[in-house]
Amino acid sequence: MATPFSRRTLLTAGAGAAAGLSLPGVAAYAGGQTSRVGFTLDALVLDGGEQVTSITLDTARLGPIDPATVTTGTFSVHAKASSPIPIAPGDVIFSEYDLDRPVTAARIDRRGNIVLDLSYAEGQVGGGTLGYIVSKGRNVQLDLVYTITQNAPFALRNHRPVTISGFQQGRLSNPEVDAFSYHVSGSGMKYRLYSPTSRSAGRGKRPLVVWLHGGGEGASLPDNYYDNETTLRANRGALGFATAEAQKIFSGAFVVAPQSTSFWLEDGPRFAPLILEIIRDLARRHPIDLDRIYVAGCSNGGYMSLKMTTIYPEVFAASVPICGVVASLQPGGPVMITDAELARISTPTWLVTSLDDTTVPPEPNTIHAHDLIADSEMTLYDHVIWNGHQFPGHWSWIYVARNDPSINSIHIWEWMRKQRR
Structure with a gap:
């Protein structure tokens, strides 16, 4: 029995x-x-x-x-x-x-x-x-x-x-997730960090990729829930940059994934210096090249990627906002990033979204941002399909996590690698 x-x-x-x-x-x-x-x-x-x-x-x-x-x-x-x-x-x-x-x-x-x-x-x-x-x-x-x-x-x-x-x-064992160590900043923001191996890293200082999660991966402090886990387990956004393929392209990159205490859209200007604090602390403690710091994020994190480059125009070598929020969250409400802010962005920017995104519609958000950010690149997909499976249209971060977007035969990770502050 x-x-x-x-x-x-x-x-x-x-x-x-x-x-x-x-x-x-x-x-x-x-x-x-x-x-x-x-x-x-x-x-x-x-x-x-x-x-x-x-x-x-x-x-x-x-x-x-x-x-x-x-x-x-x-x-x-x-x-x-x-x-x-x-x-x-x-x-x-x-x-x-x-x-x-x-x-x-x-x-x-x-x-x-x-x-x-x-x-x-x-x-x-x-x-x-x-x-x-x-x-x-x-x-x-x-x-x-x-x-x-x-x-x-x-x-x-x-x-x-x-x-x-x-x-x-x-x-629970997941080698990709377990490769990211646990940390808490001086201000109390939790984050996970991938450090390049000696085999993948080149000589000298290394680039840093900052991954900013979507709205669903933040904490819920009223429930005493702040896990420092969902940022890596919900999708392959941060993990993609730690793969052997990405590490070879970047010649060994640090990858950091901060976790918001709520969601980035709640108060981007308040969260921005907390993210910068993590970046500066990592640069003090690790061999990070200050001219090769890249920021990327999806949805809420796409908004925050743009916001970081409006507040700190001299920090990042490149920005990859994916299905990022720009317009108002509610009809008639204030826009999240103004036209004047978008027009002032000087950081090389490559925007990604899917035309069937009903969560963050492309026209008033990604496409509008592309129209205003000088010399920005943009990839528009019709649908989000990978390995034959169709995902919700909002999930265009899947393509960036797989280094799929390309312009003139240059894929997005290779484009990022070439950018310098």
């Missing part, structure tokens, strides 16, 4: 392996042995956000396993994801789930651990690590509870059968 066990782990900033949990033993299959093992949730950030794509069982210590005895039916996986903060009556959170995760493959990794590959895909329900709370306009990192059920014994190479008596959930 299959016996399920579960272990809850809160996916908080810097969380390590979950604390031990006492579990009752179960009878082994005849002639078998029992043992408890931990497991890791392995995740990838897809273009549509992070998903748990496999589970690694810590079985290496049991001895060499016969891979022929581990199949997709050996274990079953159930996943439950819930909000880390209370949801008010009548409010809605997208992407919570409580379901079975199909096991698509079972294998032994080079360390001797059993890896259960799970079904996942862009737009697939279940498996995501973030939920979106409608009333707050925030992505939050979901509390994940994974339950592993062993349906049949597997065997070691000495033919001894093994039945695992208990499972203990550990950390």
